[in-house]
Amino acid sequence: MAIDFYNKSIELSPRNEIAYTNLGGILREIGKPEEAELMQRKAIKIKPDFAEAHSNLGNILSDLGRLEEAEKSMRKAIQIKPDFAMAYYNLGNILSDQNKPNEAESSIRKAIKLRPDYAEAYCNLGYVLQELGELEEAYLSYEKAININKNIEMAFSGLGTVLMKQGKHHDGVKTLREVNGAINFDYRMSSIVIN
Numbered sequence: 001m002a003i004d005f006y007n008k009s010i011e012l013s014p015r016n017e018i019a020y021t022n023l024g025g026i027l028r029e030i031g032k033p034e035e036a037e038l039m040q041r042k043a044i045k046i047k048p049d050f051a052e053a054h055s056n057l058g059n060i061l062s063d064l065g066r067l068e069e070a071e072k073s074m075r076k077a078i079q080i081k082p083d084f085a086m087a088y089y090n091l092g093n094i095l096s097d098q099n100k101p102n103e104a105e106s107s108i109r110k111a112i113k114l115r116p117d118y119a120e121a122y123c124n125l126g127y128v129l130q131e132l133g134e135l136e137e138a139y140l141s142y143e144k145a146i147n148i149n150k151n152i153e154m155a156f157s158g159l160g161t162v163l164m165k166q167g168k169h170h171d172g173v174k175t176l177r178e179v180n181g182a183i184n185f186d187y188r189m190s191s192i193v194i195n
Contacts (some may be wrong), residue, residue, distance in 0.1 A: 002026050003117050017043040021053045028060055036060050051081035055090060070094045085114035089121045096128055104189045119149035126158045130165070138162050 006023035009016055024039030040057035043050055058073035074091040092108035095101075105128045111121045120158055126141035139162045145155035156175060163172030 017046040017050055017053065018190075020046070021050065024053075024056055024060070028056075028063065033060050033063050033098055037064070045047050048070075049080050049088065051077040051084055052082065055084065055087045058087075058094065059090055062090075062097065067094055067098050069096070075092070083114055085111045085118060085121075088114065089118065092128070093124060096124070096131070101128050101131050105132065115146055119145045119152050119155070120146065121156040123152055123158065126155065126162070130158065130162055135162050135166055 006019045009019040020039045020043035024036040027036035037060045040053050043053040054073050058070045060135035061070035071094050077087040088107050088111035092104045095104035108121050108125045122141050122145035126138045129138035142155045142159040145152050160172045160176035
C-alpha cells in the first residue's frame with residue numbers, strides 16, 4: 001500500500017519532504033484531512049520554500065473550510081513559484097468560495113495565461129464569469145474548456161446553464177441532456193431543475 005511505502009520512506013529518511021507531501025496527498029484522498037495537513041506542515045518545516053507543499057496545504061485547508069488560511073497558503077506557493085499555474089487556479093477557487101469573484105477571475109486568468117491548455121481553469125472561469133453575470137464570456141470559457149477536453153462534464157453543465165439563463169432554453173436543455181443526470185424535469189411542477 002502507498003501509505004506503508006511513504007511511512008517506510010519517512011522512517012528511513014525523516015527529512016524527506018517529498019515523502020511527507022505525497023503521504024499528505026494520499027491521506028487527503030482517503031478522507032483524512034487533519035493527518036494530511038500535518039504531513040504538509042512537516043514537509044514545509046523541512047523545506048520552507050516547497051511551493052507544492054504550500055499549495056497542497058492550501059487545498060487541505062480549503063477542504064476543512066479554513067478559507068483565509070487556505071488563501072494565505074496558496075499565495076505563499078505563488079510567491080515561491082510565480083509560474084505555478086495550478087496554484088493560481090486553486091487560489092481562484094478559494095477566492096470564489098470566499099465570494100470574491102473579481103479576485104477569483106483574475107487568479108484563474110493568470111493560471112490560463114501560464115497554461116493555455118488548462119481545461120479545468122477555463123471551466124472554473126466560466127463559473128466565475130457566470131456568477132458575475134458575464135454570460136457571453138462564460139459561454140466562451142466553457143466552450144474553450146470543452147474544446148480542450150471533451151470529457152469535462154462540468155463545462156457541459158455550465159454551458160447548458162448559461163444557455164438557459166440567456167433564454168436559449170431548447171439549446172440549454174439539449175446541452176444539459178448530454179451530461180448524465182444534470183437535468184431533471186418535474187412534470188408535477190412543470191419546471192426544470194438544474195443541479
